[in-house]
Amino acid sequence: MNKIYSPEEDSYLLSKVLENKIPKLLSENPDLTFLEIGSGSGIQLKTALKSGIKKQNIFSSDINITAVEYCKNLGFNCIKSDLFEVFKRKIKRRKPWCPRKYDLIIFNPPYLPENSQEPSDSKISTTGGKKGSEIINKFLKQAKSHLNKNGKIFLLTSNLTKEIDFLNYEKKILAKKKLFFEELFVWRLSIT
Numbered sequence: 001m002n003k004i005y006s007p008e009e010d011s012y013l014l015s016k017v018l019e020n021k022i023p024k025l026l027s028e029n030p031d032l033t034f035l036e037i038g039s040g041s042g043i044q045l046k047t048a049l050k051s052g053i054k055k056q057n058i059f060s061s062d063i064n065i066t067a068v069e070y071c072k073n074l075g076f077n078c079i080k081s082d083l084f085e086v087f088k089r090k091i092k093r094r095k096p097w098c099p100r101k102y103d104l105i106i107f108n109p110p111y112l113p114e115n116s117q118e119p120s121d122s123k124i125s126t127t128g129g130k131k132g133s134e135i136i137n138k139f140l141k142q143a144k145s146h147l148n149k150n151g152k153i154f155l156l157t158s159n160l161t162k163e164i165d166f167l168n169y170e171k172k173i174l175a176k177k178k179l180f181f182e183e184l185f186v187w188r189l190s191i192t
């Protein structure tokens with residue numbers, strides 16, 4: 001069974017960005033809809049709720065069914081999906097509560113390059129492929145068609161992640177954190 005990711009520095013950095021940025025986004029759009037891909041322990045869902053997003057507008061998914069069940073038990077909408085697999089389905093094959101497009105999509109992805117030392121039950125949360133960017137790059141390709149007009153993405157990455165392809169997203173770094181072995185970044189991405 002895959003482990004649920006226990007919040008780490010990356011989780012706390014993204015959570016802090018949500019706390020700082022959500023109030024302004026809500027002042028412009030009180031009905032802001034929020035999707036987290038890869039919700040894990042639900043830390044970001046709790047922050048989104050605490051920051052004022054209406055519970056019925058908070059949606060989430062994870063590829064790990066244990067994490068999905070955990071977030072559902074916390075009372076959040078959560079569905080098992082590989083990235084946007086479920087969200088891109090035609091309405092009849094989607095859950096009625098599961099919109100196709102969102103105002104804010106967030107992802108704290110598995111971003112590390114493959115490492116044979118990594119235990120197999122935590123790989124799903126940490127390893128992003130050979131270069132570390134494979135899951136991120138798939139996410140970036142798919143996310144475009146799930147953003148509302150003026151929608152934004154908050155994405156966490158690391159300097160250890162190689163060859164991220166940001167496509168034609170407009171991008172800005174919202175937060176950085178230097179750790180002793182890596183540097184973390186939170187990006188705001190939007191389509192112009």
Ligand SMILES: C[S@@+](CC[C@H](N)C(=O)[O-])C[C@H]1O[C@@H](n2cnc3c(N)ncnc32)[C@H](O)[C@@H]1O
Binds near residue numbers: 044064082126135
């Ligand atoms: C680094 S953890 C982040 C967990 C939590 N959001 C946090 O900030 O602590 C990455 C999460 O992404 C999930 N994940 C990995 N690959 C995925 C995929 N292809 N689609 C959806 N979720 C995925 C993992 O199961 C894990 O819960």
